Amino acid sequence: METGKESQTLPGRLPGPLRLGSRSVHADQSPETRVNEDDTGLDLVAIGSPLLDVLAATGDEVLEQAGLIKGSMTLIDLAKARLVQAMLPAPRFVSGGSVANTAVGLAELGGRAGFIGAVADDDVGHTYTQDLRDAGVVFEPHCNESAEGELLGTGRCIVLISDDAERTMGTYLGAASTLTVAGVRSAFVESASIVLLEGYLWDVDSAKEAMRHAAATAHRADGSVALSLSDSFCVVRHQREFLDLLVDDIDILLGNEEEITMLFGAPSHEQAIEAAEETGLLVIMTRGAQGSVVLTAHGPEAVAAAPVAKVVDTTGAGDLFAAGVLYGLTHGMDPVESARLGGLCAAEVISHTGARPESDLRALAAASGLVVS
Numbered sequence: 488m489e490t491g492k493e494s495q496t497l498p499g500r501l502p503g504p505l506r507l508g509s510r511s512v513h514a515d516q517s518p519e520t521r522v523n524e525d526d527t528g529l530d531l532v533a534i535g536s537p538l539l540d541v542l543a544a545t546g547d548e549v550l551e552q553a554g555l556i557k558g559s560m561t562l563i564d565l566a567k568a569r570l571v572q573a574m575l576p577a578p579r580f581v582s583g584g585s586v587a588n589t590a591v592g593l594a595e596l597g598g599r600a601g602f603i604g605a606v607a608d609d610d611v612g613h614t615y616t617q618d619l620r621d622a623g624v625v626f627e628p629h630c631n632e633s634a635e636g637e638l639l640g641t642g643r644c645i646v647l648i649s650d651d652a653e654r655t656m657g658t659y660l661g662a663a664s665t666l667t668v669a670g671v672r673s674a675f676v677e678s679a680s681i682v683l684l685e686g687y688l689w690d691v692d693s694a695k696e697a698m699r700h701a702a703a704t705a706h707r708a709d710g711s712v713a714l715s716l717s718d719s720f721c722v723v724r725h726q727r728e729f730l731d732l733l734v735d736d737i738d739i740l741l742g743n744e745e746e747i748t749m750l751f752g753a754p755s756h757e758q759a760i761e762a763a764e765e766t767g768l769l770v771i772m773t774r775g776a777q778g779s780v781v782l783t784a785h786g787p788e789a790v791a792a793a794p795v796a797k798v799v800d801t802t803g804a805g806d807l808f809a810a811g812v813l814y815g816l817t818h819g820m821d822p823v824e825s826a827r828l829g830g831l832c833a834a835e836v837i838s839h840t841g842a843r844p845e846s847d848l849r850a851l852a853a854a855s856g857l858v859v860s
Contacts, residue, residue, distance in 0.1 A: 535685030592810025629670025803842025
């Protein structure tokens with residue numbers, strides 16, 4: 488851990504101010520007048536898996552036929568991806584990936600977001616790249632020669648939405664699994680206030696090295712690093728490594744109640760929060776309809792969930808929650824206010840199918856008094 492970072496935290500205490508502040512808006516600029524066409528001064532650079540989302544509403548019998556565990560994310564091969572996709576009569580296709588969704592959400596709030604991930608030089612990869620850029624995200628696609636040689640193709644995530652709005656995912660990483668350090672340009676990472684690492688990508692050894700490199704690069708540039716735990720099964724697979732990351736590599740930890748409880752091996756979310764306090768990090772735990780818990784300098788603080796008329800699809804709830812939190816942290820909001828904004832963004836995305844917002848997030852936030860319109 489670098490000199491200067493150690494002064495922010497004390498063992499068993501919560502952090503003081505993080506090394507944050509928007510790099511995308513100069514003192515004499517409003518968010519509306521900032522320059523968008525380059526990668527200088529980003530609020531966020533997210534590193535994750537570029538995946539084409541294949542979304543469909545299904546019954547539990549389809550999950551059984553596909554051999555997928557309800558509510559989980561399971562890595563599958565291309566053959567199984569095609570098999571499951573063939574079971575779906577009318578799927579919807581959207582460019583996605585967990586932290587890519589977060590980048591899109593932050594951009595829709597008016598922030599400056601970048602994304603790093605590996606795609607193949609194929610039609611899906613080209614469409615994915617253009618779609619993400621059209622959403623306002625500065626995307627640096629990494630095309631690894633090994634992806635072409637092995638005919639991996641751009642990755643996809645089959646999202647099966649049950650009648651109770653639970654989502655089950657079968658993920659074929661494809662080219663996303665070929666991300667290496669070579670695909671992480673230092674100047675791009677250094678331009679961000681926060682670098683967000685995707686827990687899902689920890690299943691890939693070369694990507695682990697790339698993300699550790701990104702974290703070190705961000706800290707050298709006086710930026711902060713956030714980790715999204717992504718999925719409880721992901722936490723089970725990588726618990727020890729994730730805990731090790733909390734020592735020196737991570738400043739902000741984002742996860743839901745189940746993920747954070749599993750990470751710390753705690754019997755309850757209350758005891759997980761107590762364990763999280765000992766890390767000295769900014770930790771924000773989502774609790775579904777019960778809102779979220781933020782570790783503040785005065786102890787844990789509960790934040791109520793934003794109201795939603797009907798939960799249709801929980802896909803992207805955590806991704807958009809993270810978008811609101813990270814936008815808030817880079818735009819002068821304290822962690823509790825940021826969590827309120829995250830809850831508002833999550834409420835919007837669970838009110839319809841798919842992980843992309845359908846309403847104007849910035850207008851919703853302005854109407855709630857969370858941002859200036």
